[in-house]
Amino acid sequence: MKLFWGAGSCAIGIHILLEEAGLAYETQRLDVAGGETRQPAFQAINPKGKVPTLVRDDGSVLTEFSAIATWIARQAPNVGLIPEDATQEARAVEVMAYVEGTIHGQGFARIFAPQVFEPQDAVHGKLGVGADSVRRQGRDMVERGFAILDPVLASHDFAAGDRFTIADAALFYVERWTPKQKIVLPDNVQRHYERLLTRPAIQRVRQAWGEA
Numbered sequence: 001m002k003l004f005w006g007a008g009s010c011a012i013g014i015h016i017l018l019e020e021a022g023l024a025y026e027t028q029r030l031d032v033a034g035g036e037t038r039q040p041a042f043q044a045i046n047p048k049g050k051v052p053t054l055v056r057d058d059g060s061v062l063t064e065f066s067a068i069a070t071w072i073a074r075q076a077p078n079v080g081l082i083p084e085d086a087t088q089e090a091r092a093v094e095v096m097a098y099v100e101g102t103i104h105g106q107g108f109a110r111i112f113a114p115q116v117f118e119p120q121d122a123v124h125g126k127l128g129v130g131a132d133s134v135r136r137q138g139r140d141m142v143e144r145g146f147a148i149l150d151p152v153l154a155s156h157d158f159a160a161g162d163r164f165t166i167a168d169a170a171l172f173y174v175e176r177w178t179p180k181q182k183i184v185l186p187d188n189v190q191r192h193y194e195r196l197l198t199r200p201a202i203q204r205v206r207q208a209w210g211e212a
Protein backbone atom coordinates (compact mmCIF):
# COMPACT_ATOMS: atom_id res chain seq x y z
CA MET A 1 0.00 0.00 0.00
CA LYS A 2 1.04 3.58 -0.51
CA LEU A 3 0.42 6.63 1.65
CA PHE A 4 0.34 10.03 -0.02
CA TRP A 5 1.46 12.78 2.35
CA GLY A 6 2.61 16.37 2.36
CA ALA A 7 4.99 18.25 4.62
CA GLY A 8 3.34 19.58 7.77
CA SER A 9 0.03 17.87 7.00
CA CYS A 10 -2.39 15.79 9.04
CA ALA A 11 -1.16 12.75 7.08
CA ILE A 12 1.52 12.38 9.75
CA GLY A 13 -1.09 10.75 12.01
CA ILE A 14 -1.70 8.04 9.43
CA HIS A 15 2.02 7.52 8.84
CA ILE A 16 2.41 7.05 12.61
CA LEU A 17 -0.38 4.47 12.66
CA LEU A 18 1.28 2.52 9.84
CA GLU A 19 4.49 2.44 11.88
CA GLU A 20 2.74 1.59 15.14
CA ALA A 21 0.88 -1.22 13.37
CA GLY A 22 4.10 -2.60 11.87
CA LEU A 23 2.60 -2.89 8.39
CA ALA A 24 4.51 -2.89 5.11
CA TYR A 25 3.93 0.30 3.14
CA GLU A 26 5.51 2.88 0.92
CA THR A 27 4.99 6.62 0.86
CA GLN A 28 4.84 9.35 -1.72
CA ARG A 29 5.38 12.96 -0.80
CA LEU A 30 3.32 15.61 -2.57
CA ASP A 31 3.99 19.33 -2.74
CA VAL A 32 0.71 20.17 -1.03
CA ALA A 33 1.56 23.83 -0.46
CA GLY A 34 2.49 24.08 -4.14
CA GLY A 35 -0.91 22.75 -5.19
CA GLU A 36 0.04 19.21 -6.28
CA THR A 37 -3.13 17.79 -4.67
CA ARG A 38 -5.14 19.89 -7.13
CA GLN A 39 -3.28 18.59 -10.20
CA PRO A 40 -5.14 16.15 -12.50
CA ALA A 41 -2.67 13.33 -11.79
CA PHE A 42 -3.51 13.28 -8.08
CA GLN A 43 -7.18 14.18 -8.53
CA ALA A 44 -7.48 11.01 -10.60
CA ILE A 45 -6.45 9.10 -7.46
CA ASN A 46 -8.42 11.19 -4.92
CA PRO A 47 -10.88 13.70 -6.41
CA LYS A 48 -11.08 15.36 -2.97
CA GLY A 49 -7.50 16.49 -3.51
CA LYS A 50 -6.46 15.80 0.08
CA VAL A 51 -3.86 13.95 2.05
CA PRO A 52 -3.84 11.53 3.76
CA THR A 53 -4.75 9.30 0.84
CA LEU A 54 -4.06 5.57 1.06
CA VAL A 55 -3.88 3.38 -2.02
CA ARG A 56 -4.28 -0.22 -0.93
CA ASP A 57 -2.57 -3.21 -2.50
CA ASP A 58 -5.64 -3.99 -4.62
CA GLY A 59 -5.51 -0.46 -6.04
CA SER A 60 -8.56 0.79 -4.13
CA VAL A 61 -8.29 4.17 -2.47
CA LEU A 62 -9.17 5.15 1.09
CA THR A 63 -9.65 8.78 2.09
CA GLU A 64 -10.55 10.62 5.32
CA PHE A 65 -8.36 10.30 8.39
CA SER A 66 -10.78 8.30 10.52
CA ALA A 67 -11.61 5.83 7.76
CA ILE A 68 -7.94 5.19 7.00
CA ALA A 69 -7.03 5.02 10.70
CA THR A 70 -9.78 2.50 11.43
CA TRP A 71 -8.81 0.32 8.51
CA ILE A 72 -5.12 0.32 9.50
CA ALA A 73 -6.04 -0.58 13.09
CA ARG A 74 -8.06 -3.54 11.81
CA GLN A 75 -5.04 -4.83 9.85
CA ALA A 76 -3.09 -5.25 13.09
CA PRO A 77 -5.68 -6.40 15.64
CA ASN A 78 -3.06 -7.52 18.17
CA VAL A 79 -1.56 -4.04 18.44
CA GLY A 80 -4.72 -2.65 20.04
CA LEU A 81 -4.99 0.59 18.08
CA ILE A 82 -8.76 0.41 18.62
CA PRO A 83 -9.81 -0.39 22.21
CA GLU A 84 -11.65 -3.69 22.62
CA ASP A 85 -13.99 -2.29 25.23
CA ALA A 86 -17.02 -0.71 23.54
CA THR A 87 -17.06 2.39 25.74
CA GLN A 88 -13.35 3.00 25.28
CA GLU A 89 -13.75 2.49 21.54
CA ALA A 90 -16.49 5.12 21.55
CA ARG A 91 -14.22 7.45 23.56
CA ALA A 92 -11.45 7.01 20.98
CA VAL A 93 -13.83 7.77 18.12
CA GLU A 94 -15.22 10.73 20.09
CA VAL A 95 -11.78 12.34 20.41
CA MET A 96 -10.82 11.55 16.81
CA ALA A 97 -14.08 13.03 15.47
CA TYR A 98 -13.63 16.16 17.57
CA VAL A 99 -10.07 16.62 16.32
CA GLU A 100 -11.03 16.14 12.68
CA GLY A 101 -14.33 17.95 12.61
CA THR A 102 -13.84 20.78 15.08
CA ILE A 103 -10.21 21.47 15.98
CA HIS A 104 -8.94 20.82 12.44
CA GLY A 105 -11.98 21.24 10.19
CA GLN A 106 -13.30 24.40 11.83
CA GLY A 107 -10.39 25.86 13.80
CA PHE A 108 -7.11 25.21 12.00
CA ALA A 109 -8.85 25.38 8.62
CA ARG A 110 -9.68 29.04 9.37
CA ILE A 111 -6.07 29.71 10.37
CA PHE A 112 -4.55 27.98 7.33
CA ALA A 113 -7.11 28.99 4.67
CA PRO A 114 -9.16 32.03 5.79
CA GLN A 115 -10.10 32.75 2.17
CA VAL A 116 -12.26 29.62 2.14
CA PHE A 117 -14.40 31.19 4.86
CA GLU A 118 -14.25 34.78 3.54
CA PRO A 119 -14.10 34.24 -0.23
CA GLN A 120 -15.00 37.85 -0.98
CA ASP A 121 -11.87 38.81 0.89
CA ALA A 122 -9.49 37.22 -1.58
CA VAL A 123 -9.96 39.69 -4.44
CA HIS A 124 -6.97 39.92 -6.78
CA GLY A 125 -5.30 37.11 -4.82
CA LYS A 126 -4.69 39.31 -1.78
CA LEU A 127 -6.20 38.62 1.61
CA GLY A 128 -7.89 41.63 3.17
CA VAL A 129 -8.94 42.56 6.67
CA GLY A 130 -11.54 39.81 6.88
CA ALA A 131 -8.80 37.19 6.87
CA ASP A 132 -7.47 38.37 10.20
CA SER A 133 -10.82 38.06 11.93
CA VAL A 134 -11.34 34.61 10.40
CA ARG A 135 -7.90 33.56 11.64
CA ARG A 136 -8.69 34.93 15.10
CA GLN A 137 -11.96 33.04 15.13
CA GLY A 138 -10.09 29.87 14.12
CA ARG A 139 -7.60 30.38 16.90
CA ASP A 140 -10.41 30.74 19.47
CA MET A 141 -11.96 27.53 18.19
CA VAL A 142 -8.65 25.67 18.45
CA GLU A 143 -7.99 26.94 21.97
CA ARG A 144 -11.49 26.04 23.07
CA GLY A 145 -11.10 22.59 21.48
CA PHE A 146 -7.92 21.83 23.41
CA ALA A 147 -9.51 23.18 26.61
CA ILE A 148 -12.39 20.74 26.12
CA LEU A 149 -9.95 17.83 25.71
CA ASP A 150 -7.70 18.78 28.62
CA PRO A 151 -9.79 17.14 31.38
CA VAL A 152 -10.10 14.02 29.22
CA LEU A 153 -6.32 13.64 29.55
CA ALA A 154 -6.20 14.40 33.27
CA SER A 155 -6.82 10.87 34.50
CA HIS A 156 -5.00 8.76 31.91
CA ASP A 157 -1.98 9.01 29.65
CA PHE A 158 -3.71 8.53 26.30
CA ALA A 159 -6.84 9.88 24.66
CA ALA A 160 -9.00 6.84 25.37
CA GLY A 161 -7.32 5.15 28.32
CA ASP A 162 -3.91 3.75 29.12
CA ARG A 163 -2.89 2.69 25.61
CA PHE A 164 -2.03 4.49 22.41
CA THR A 165 -4.95 4.33 19.96
CA ILE A 166 -6.10 5.90 16.69
CA ALA A 167 -7.36 8.87 18.76
CA ASP A 168 -3.82 9.69 19.89
CA ALA A 169 -2.57 9.74 16.31
CA ALA A 170 -5.29 12.25 15.47
CA LEU A 171 -4.66 14.37 18.54
CA PHE A 172 -0.93 14.36 17.80
CA TYR A 173 -1.33 15.95 14.39
CA VAL A 174 -3.20 18.97 15.75
CA GLU A 175 -0.94 19.28 18.80
CA ARG A 176 1.98 19.42 16.40
CA TRP A 177 0.52 22.45 14.61
CA THR A 178 0.42 24.58 17.77
CA PRO A 179 4.05 25.70 18.32
CA LYS A 180 4.23 27.40 14.91
CA GLN A 181 0.96 29.22 15.63
CA LYS A 182 2.17 30.13 19.13
CA ILE A 183 -0.86 28.42 20.63
CA VAL A 184 -0.22 27.33 24.21
CA LEU A 185 -1.60 23.89 24.99
CA PRO A 186 -3.31 23.30 28.33
CA ASP A 187 -1.13 21.29 30.74
CA ASN A 188 -2.56 17.81 30.24
CA VAL A 189 -2.59 18.18 26.45
CA GLN A 190 0.97 19.49 26.48
CA ARG A 191 2.08 16.50 28.55
CA HIS A 192 0.28 14.18 26.12
CA TYR A 193 2.11 15.79 23.20
CA GLU A 194 5.48 15.42 24.94
CA ARG A 195 4.68 11.81 25.84
CA LEU A 196 3.91 10.99 22.21
CA LEU A 197 7.10 12.64 21.00
CA THR A 198 9.06 9.97 22.92
CA ARG A 199 7.42 7.06 21.09
CA PRO A 200 9.85 5.27 18.76
CA ALA A 201 7.28 5.00 15.95
CA ILE A 202 6.68 8.75 16.07
CA GLN A 203 10.38 9.48 16.14
CA ARG A 204 10.89 7.28 13.05
CA VAL A 205 8.13 9.09 11.18
CA ARG A 206 9.38 12.54 12.19
CA GLN A 207 12.81 11.55 10.94
CA ALA A 208 11.35 10.38 7.63
CA TRP A 209 9.52 13.72 7.38
CA GLY A 210 12.75 15.62 8.03
CA GLU A 211 11.46 17.03 11.31
CA ALA A 212 13.78 15.39 13.80
Ligand SMILES: N[C@@H](CCC(=O)N[C@@H](CS)C(=O)NCC(=O)O)C(=O)O
Pocket residue numbers: 008009010011032037038049050051052063064065066100
Ligand atom coordinates in the same frame (compact mmCIF):
# COMPACT_ATOMS: atom_id res chain seq x y z
N1 LIG B 1 -11.28 15.49 6.11
C1 LIG B 1 -9.96 15.20 5.60
C2 LIG B 1 -9.11 16.45 5.69
C3 LIG B 1 -7.76 16.27 5.04
C4 LIG B 1 -7.07 17.59 4.84
O1 LIG B 1 -7.62 18.68 5.10
N2 LIG B 1 -5.84 17.52 4.34
C5 LIG B 1 -5.07 18.70 4.02
C6 LIG B 1 -3.68 18.62 4.67
S1 LIG B 1 -3.77 18.58 6.43
C7 LIG B 1 -4.87 18.78 2.53
O2 LIG B 1 -4.67 17.78 1.88
N3 LIG B 1 -4.94 19.99 1.96
C8 LIG B 1 -4.66 20.18 0.57
C9 LIG B 1 -5.64 21.10 -0.08
O3 LIG B 1 -6.68 21.41 0.51
O4 LIG B 1 -5.35 21.49 -1.20
C10 LIG B 1 -9.37 14.06 6.38
O5 LIG B 1 -9.74 13.88 7.54
O6 LIG B 1 -8.54 13.31 5.86
